[in-house]
Amino acid sequence: MSVRVETLPRRHVLTVPSEPPAVRLARETAEQVLVEWGIGLRHPTVDPALLILSELVTNSVRHAAVLSPKVTVIYAAGADCLAFAVYDRHPYQPPLYGAVTGAGAGGLGTVMELVMGLGGTAAVRGDADGQGKSIWITLPL
Template sequence: MRLSASLPFRSVLVCPTVPASVALARRTAEMIYVESWGINPGHQAFGPALLMLSELVTNTVRHTAALSPQVTVTYAAGPKTLAFGVHDRHPHLPDPARFAACAGGLRLIAELTAELCGSCTVQRDTDGEGKTIWISLPI
């Protein structure tokens, strides 16, 4: 998992690929971003960021648990950026350019990312057996 050097604040959560991890990832995000890094929870990007994070972890739980017993969430921030990455060890590599044509959570991620002038990228693991989906939003 790679992070930009321009995002000096970083924290990692590793948890089992089970439904309870969705709420854990979200609560951890709220604690880290607000309490540790001082990000304003009233910022227009904050609520949508938590929703997108929940959707990505939910997708990991639903679709990758058989091949990825753990999900890793990396939280990151900088002076003008809030970011997070959700990593699993499933080899399927989704194309963010096609998220808008998908149903459900991926479409929502595409819409919110565009509305908030953010970005969504997918980085394949070097062995090709996993990936991280990164969301970056201006704050």
């Protein structure tokens, strides 16, 4: 699946403090925007997408909050694709595809198994200054 996220017609951005309530708020916001965009919450991609999103925001809250007081979630969608990114200002860029086979990969391994199982893609994009990153997930609808 090759999609230029920048070309997707629907977008929503949420920025919240890097604290535990961010996970719930990111998930609730996703549900709200998906409904507004006409993507039913019973669509087979939605539950895995919400789990992936929750895990990525949890990782930012747990591991990046010391350097990143805020986490930003970008939601995007097109006719046949759902995409989202979780952005923080921590420089560590996890090896996404290595998480599936790595020992003790935990939640990131689950994220990647779900992404690959759905035929989606995942990418880490670092900031130009090397001090932050976003993890982009794209899933077919």
